[in-house]
Amino acid sequence: MLLNGFGFSGYRSFGNDLVKIGPLKKINFIIGQNNVGKSNIINFLAHHYPYFLSKIAKLSHPIAYNTKKTTFNEIDFHFSALKSIHRISFPIFKNEINSYMRDKQLRHTPELEKLLNYLYDNNGTIWFTYTIERIKKNEFLLETSNTNEIKALMEPHEWQQLWHDITDKSHININDWQEDFIGIEKILKILSVTPKSLPNVEIIPAIRKIGAAGSQASDFSGEGIIEKLAQIQNPLLSEQRHKEKFIAINHFLQNVLSNPTARIEIPHDRQMILVEMDNKILPLESLGTGIHEVIIIAAAATLLDETIVCVEEPELHLHPLLQRKLIKYLSEETSNQYFFTTHSAHLLDAVEAEIFHVTQFNGASQVEAISSTQQRSAICNDLGYKASDILQTNCIIWVEGPSDRIYLNYWLTSKNTNLTEGIDYSIMFYGGRLFSHLTGVDQDELSDSIDDFVSVRKLNRNAVILFDSDKSDPHARLNSTKQRLKAEFDKGPGFTWITEGREIENYLDPEKIESSVKAIHPSAAQLLQKSQWSNLLEYEKNTDSSKPPSKISNIRAANKVKVAKYYVEHYPADLTVLDLNKQIDRLCTFIASSNK
Incomplete structure (x- = not known):
């Protein structure tokens, strides 16, 4: 899995409260009504998360994120009159604590346990949050709220022992050091964690259409897909492994159409995508908009590797059965991690997935991780589904x-x-x-x-x-x-x-x-x-x-x-x-x- 979780605040419809998205799985659904902020989550993930991480963790990106300019535009600031602070947060989940301790070369000492127990939230997760103090200057500071509470956790000599345990340094004036909190901030900075690499993130937008012959595109909206499919249909000798991707897309088409003879083919002139089936050859567009949609998404996801793929409204023009088949294929046959923004309750049980319900309260978006049947029922009510609507x-x-x-x-x-x-x-x-x-x-x-x-x-x-x-x-x-x-x-x-x-x-x-x-x-x-x-x-x-x-x-x-x-x-x-x-x-x- 590429990403285990992330948090943020102060972005578009999201206000001052830190929104926590996690823990994540390979398939993640972001579900809610229209205009509540679903797309803002994947936009932050695609356009800002890698940039902020690169500045905080001092990581370099081969293409897009080694610029000195901020990625925030005017429309990216929280739009309500309430003041909001820009934050980004990275989690350590309960099942990751042991590997975290090994990576940091830490020992389970009484002093460290006291501090970690304080940092755990109600779900047993530790979130290390960075405040963007001066966004245009790329200044990110580790957030240490409730400083008096943290200082009161231990006596000065215990803080000194913890400092020694994690740094092997002991020559400090503990009273002065604790008085201005600088030393405790240093400890928290040493304990903090950020992902070790920058993810590749791609968005497949809600408006999708297979482009004309010869079209090129840097996104995966359908423009340029004919050229991309032609390249893996007949790859160079050194890239023959890509042929397997073309075969996988054909297997998916066969499953969708329930026809083992179906296969796509790109002709020599690359004017269109052809479908051969039952000894007949037809242009893909003749099979209907739904088949169009799933081929665009399945092809894009198959062409990508080890990528975070954000798909907006995958259910468009798709029968519920076709929706489930698409999600199952992406889950089982590709190497990516997925975020789907959707209004469709039909997707919720398609595969094992995490579900995040987005609503608005007092003009700001909020997110709830869904874990119970009762919460799933609330989602259906929020989306306006009745029992008779669930096929x-x-x-x-x-x-x-x-x-x-x-x-x-x-x-x-x-x-x-x-x-x-x-x-x-x-x-x-x-x-x-x-x-x-x-x-x-x-x-x-x-x-x-x-x-x-x-x-x-x-x-x-x-x-x-x-x-x-x-x-x-x-x-x-x-x-x-x-x-x-x-x-x-x-x-x-x-x-x-x-x-x-x-x-x-x-x-x-x-x-x-x-x-x-x-x-x-x-x-x-x-x-x-x-x-x-x-x-x-x-x-x-x-x-x-x-x-x-x-x-x-x-x-x-x-x-x-x-x-x-x-x-x-x-x-x-x-x-x-x-x-x-x-x-x-x-x-x-x-x-x-x-x-x-």
Whole structure:
């Protein structure tokens, strides 16, 4: 990761309060209403952060930031009548303390711990903040607020000991030294930290369009992209590694279009981007604005390496499913760190990410890091979303519980690595006791006699339900509830999958199940039975031969979820058992058709 966090104040819509953006991940969303200051965060990051860091840490930049001029223009100062101080801040997070101590060659002494404990904020983070005293003169001073509080932390001899510990110097007049605070400022300066290198930052603006042939551009708005793609389509001999980037962009296009034959091509005259698909060649513009947008963003992000990429409103012209596919590609297939300004709640669960909610209060922007479901709900309310506006995935698979979900994802991934839970399909639990209250009939078709049932079609029409047959032998019959649900779901869209064995575990290798049970339950001796119609989670405990026989049964039931997790982590999927391959093929086909 290129950047772990940063803070600033006094910039455009951000007032005197220090705004803290962190901790950061590879994917970071900056979300909020229009005109609350989202773009100001990435503008500060792109246009000012590297410059300020270069002056504070005395780092040189090969191109843009070794100028002596300030990067601030008149429009960059806070616009309200309230006085605001320009600051920039760099964090040390809780999980970085040990590496910080090693880098600074510090020891955990009582005096140092006292000072660090004072510097920690409520989240266990230390922020070293620099005040820009005279911005046009490039003067940056380490901020040391509450000087009296800091001085009162320790007695003079403790400050002297700390000074000695971190500098190996002891010849000082501690009373004079502490009186004017200069010595304590020196200690804080020694302890302060800044990033060790300047990041490369690029902005992909909200207005994006593929430029005309021969166009050149220094940004990644789409102008000049034809030329850039042509260069990696047919790179020089010394730059053949760039060909892999062109291949990656084609893989992304294939995934977006759900067509393995799709590929982009730049013709010799470089007049346009062509898409070859199903033995037809079409200009990219004929595929629609949404495909235009994702190709611009995906191509720009693939062309860049180890860069902080700020993308404004990636959701423009994109269906929610396309939004998720784009974010997933950028997360998994590129080496950059991303900041997305967005109004879209559909992106929030696309990949593991940090989310920062921007609002305005008393004329100044403020930022809240989002960590809870309640906070995410508040974001949706702030953006004006209602429950009916949040689109689900286009296919739902209903299963009884968590272990079924683990096995189902395990098998689907082994069959088709392009299918992703949360994007192509969702798995929902009905739970044993709720089973008899579900129906596959549409709500408006329910009769008065079954009006207490819950219609899963109302949640999503493209539904598949998976349940155990619970048969103890091949001649046993399904119970009436399962017969009813089978008839209802098989009317479509969707179908019923009833296990060909007793339970879902009967699709697994009994010997490997036994090994998994023993790994989770060390007291297990063996499974009771290992047939198609037996309960493969029942086992017999080891007995102590030195003790008299117990009247308590030695038969136990293994933990379904723990066994499932162990099994899928340690053994490859085998789809040849019973009708498993047939059912997984059928399910993959249905998921694909639901997403067309």
